[in-house]
């Protein structure tokens with residue numbers, strides 16, 4: 001596909017979250033003459049593929065506006081996301097950034113780990129026509145708006161609740177924590193680095209918020225009525241959960257071990273996700289093999305941030321750096337999102353949409 005296409009409003013730099021997805025996707029786009037590739041073969045070649053456009057998108061706003069975008073795959077391997085692969089992943093993101101600039105898209109968003117490996121530092125990319133954003137402001141907004149809605153639907157009073165944030169010192173974690181400050185009875189904060197946790201906790205306590213923090217999640221779980229998981233980690237185990245606990249797993253890939261989604265008395269949803277009422281088209285149409293969700297037109301908050309900014313003709317680095325997201329900006333981008341018919345995705349998890357008994 002041509003890498004120097006102009007006229008694009010937005011670009012998305014992304015990566016896949018599992019080999020299963022990659023295999024479905026790659027074999028889904030191969031012709032019957034080419035035959036299917038085995039997982040071993042796919043793993044052998046995947047990492048060597050340079051960044052490229054996988055498909056174009058047309059997205060429609062409730063205002064009647066239509067914008068054009070492109071999805072650029074970085075070919076970061078899903079099981080090589082941790083810090084020991086940082087250098088190779090940074091190189092892949094940089095190559096994808098150069099590719100995105102050539103598309104001359106007016107704004108580009110760095111999905112999932114593509115912004116994490118850069119620690120949100122987008123300064124080196126600010127030359128040229130394309131503006132870059134991490135998409136974390138709208139992601140954080142969808143997470144907290146999801147928590148507020150899930151609590152309302154289940155008659156849980158935030159003011160009387162203890163909310164645990166796993167990954168509280170990350171970019172999205174800090175944004176969620178600050179948004180929830182003085183809206184919950186108690187904030188329970190967890191991450192691995194004690195000093196960063198302590199610094200955040202002291203700031204919140206000085207602002208009148210009751211806080212408990214620990215590097216050991218298990219210390220905090222028994223007290224949590226609500227849990228937000230926004231860590232850059234996978235396979236996190238949670239035990240001794242309160243019955244009826246509401247959990248938002250907003251990680252990409254998912255933070256929590258999948259067993260939890262099957263656990264009785266746990267109301268877990270995949271958070272940070274929005275749904276586009278006006279819909280979108282993919283070209284080629286990979287909707288059967290890519291981006292499959294429990295309901296149509298569900299999209300990650302980080303991608304939606306670029307889409308909303310493009311609808312608004314605001315081609316700016318709306319989210320960059322770490323710890324800079326304010327509650328006012330979360331409200332602003334969320335309201336703009338609503339204006340274009342992009343609201344919270346319905347609650348779902350690996351089992352599908354929440355059933356009626358989880359909604360009430």
Ligand SMILES: NC(=O)c1ccc[n+]([C@@H]2O[C@H](COP(=O)([O-])OP(=O)(O)OC[C@H]3O[C@@H](n4cnc5c(N)ncnc54)[C@H](OP(=O)(O)O)[C@@H]3O)[C@@H](O)[C@H]2O)c1
Nearest residue numbers: 167169170171172191192193231232233251252272300301
């Ligand atoms: N749903 C969406 O649309 C969307 C959009 C963007 C990003 N995301 C996902 O959101 C998550 C957070 O992104 P971010 O940009 O905020 O990342 P970040 O800035 O790197 O923050 C990650 C946080 O997780 C903590 N952490 C890392 N490993 C941990 C572990 N094993 N146990 C507990 N805490 C751990 C880190 O602190 P320590 O290092 O001290 O542990 C830090 O507090 C990622 O999974 C990302 O892919 C989702």
